[in-house]
Every structure is written in C-alpha cells, then in structure tokens.
Amino acid sequence: MAVFTERGYDSASMELLANRLGITKSAIYHHVTSKEALLALALERAHEGLFAVAEEARSLDAPAVARLKRLVHDSVTVLVRNLPYVTLLLRVRGNTEVERRALERRRELDHLAAELVTEAIADGDLRSDLDPAMVARLLFGLVNSLVEWYRPEPGDTGEPLADAVITMAFDGLVVASPQPDATCAPITPP
Amino acid sequence: MAVFTERGYDSASMELLANRLGITKSAIYHHVTSKEALLALALERAHEGLFAVAEEARSLDAPAVARLKRLVHDSVTVLVRNLPYVTLLLRVRGNTEVERRALERRRELDHLAAELVTEAIADGDLRSDLDPAMVARLLFGLVNSLVEWYRPEPGDTGEPLADAVITMAFDGLVVASPQPDATCAPITPP
DNA sequence: GTCTATACATGGATAGAC
C-alpha cells in the first residue's frame, strides 16, 4: 500500500513491491494471482469503510441536514483511518475492469449524498440558490481532496479535521454571524 | 492531453499517443525529445495560468479576504479553461525530476494562499477558530477537486462554478443568516 | 515529417527446484 500510494498503482511495479517486501517478484505470486488482484483487494477494503458510513447515515432517524453532516463527518474519519486504501480508490481512472467496477460503486455513494442535499434543501435547512448535485459534488470533492495533503499521525482519528470540514462547508469561513434561532435575541445569562 | 487525462501519464504509452494522433511512435520523436519532455511542456502551461492568477491576486489593492476570494475565484476559472493541463499537474506524484520541480512550484502557490488566510484572520474577516494552514489547504483542496468531476462545455468560463465555490466556502451551505452589518437592523423599504 | 525496423530495458507472469 505504501508503494501504491507513493508511486501510483501503474508505476508501482511488482519488482518494486518485491524489493520493499524483501522478497522476489515470484514469491508475491504465491500469495496473489496478479497485480490487479492486489488492487481489487485494496479497493474492497476502501469500499467497506465508506459503505458502512453511508448505511449508518442513511438509517439515522434525523432531518436530512443532520444525516448529511453525519455522512460528511464520518466519511472524513474513515478516510483518515484508511488513508492508503481510500487514496488508491480515489485515484482509480477506469483503465481496467476492476477499476471500472470500483468507479461504479463510488457513484452509488455520490448518489446518496445528492439525495440528502436535495432533501435538506427542500426542508429549508440548506440554501436553495445552489444546484443540489453541484453542492453534493463540492462537498465530497472537499472531503476527497484530503488524501492529497492530510498525513495523520498514528492514532489520529481525524475528529478535529472532520469538524473543521463541517464548519467550513456548512457555516462558512467568514466570521460567525448570529445563528437564525439566536438572531436579535438578548443574551440570557446562565 | 486527452490521452494523458483519460489514462494518466504513466499509463499513456507513446504507442497509444501515436495511434490517437494517427502517426507512428517514432514520428513523435521528431517533435519532442522524450515522453517526459511532453509532460514538462504540459505542466509548464498549467503553471503559467496559475501563476498569473497568483500574481494578480497578490498585487490587488484590497483587504486580504478580498484578495483571497479573488485568488480562489480566478483559480477556478483558470482550472476550468485549462482543465487538461491543470488536471495533469494535480496528478503529478513526484516520481521523476520534472514532476518534483512541478510539485515545488505548486507549493509556492499554497504558500501564498496560507499567507492570505492568515492575514484575513488577523483582519478579523475570517473565523479565528480554525488553523490558517488548514483553511488554506481545505480551500484549495476544494478548488483542485473540481478536476475530478467538472466537465466544461466548450466556451464555459467557469464563472458560475467559481461563484458557487466562493459561496459555499465563505458563506457556508446553511440558509443565509443576516450579514453582520445588517444584524438586527429593521428592513428599510426602498 | 513520417515511415520501417530494431535496440534494449522493464513490465507482468510462470516453471520448477529447494
């Protein structure tokens, strides 16, 4: 996985993998039938985490915004905890059959996100001046872009990062304006 | 460029490029000395546009937030108009000397963004509860992630897209709360 | 500018001994 991440799947030759493992190319083929099988295994692992998150967000008993926020938040933590696997998944281009199947499964996740955004807008919880499909893509573009720069320490669950993503995407970067429910209300001392 | 975008630089063989061009591999070498030279040319073109934007944002006579917004906005339009080139740049992993130089130059841009964010926070225009370096990376992660899904029609300048990015990142997705300068002010009829 | 032919290295993968 380290070699795949550093060089990219295509540029990571079996020779290079073997060197890093301290064995020969042919020894690898005792454990796995092909290079592509190695890729399939890794992609499977990435999907596992992401689909678990999607399932949980979907089954949550809460308004669409809340489910969407949960989906975004937990996607970040899964991404952080399975960084090499998710990175590989996100870099797949569809050159082979294995890659195309992975892309299809990713689209299912995109679809769920788009549904939640649409519903949240209908609820009046998200601004209606942006296209729902575009919002969904911007949101997950933001999440997915983390693989390009975030380098977690061992033990990092990505919790603060997930909160930062939620804050920027939902509340924006400009200084906090009063929340709707607090607007113009006098400050009540505790 | 189309082949590079579809298959990735590494997987795009000279044979494949030649087929698409309708000539033979060797004919390509009459125009360019190596495959890597082809990459260098493309990366150069991507940098041109991005650095021009950075220079303009830097030299703007306005508060840091405004310069930052301009940088983000124009980065989106450059990305849209030079999509294949910027896509290639963003997928470079540093496997060769040419790629490493490209990564270094990209870091200069990241640095400028981080400076603007820091300054804007100091000005009190951006929320101070998020790490400036993190904000800069989230912002440009968001911008860069566009190459993964945005497919402009010919003639598309990316203007509405750039506005959407600015809106989401700076104002957030939740329904517009009153702007600070309008807070609690009675609505004035025109 | 383009072609055919070819050089030479490296790619993924297999055979068979230990």
Add this chain to the structure above:
DNA sequence: GTCTATCCATGTATAGAC
C-alpha cells in the same frame, strides 16, 4: 514460501530510408 531462471509482451527510444 521463497528462490533462480526464463517467457513473452510492451515500454521508451534510436537509426536510417523516403
């Protein structure tokens, strides 16, 4: 489970004719 040796396709790149 790992090795050496090897197969064959493909990779980048060059030589030299047209």
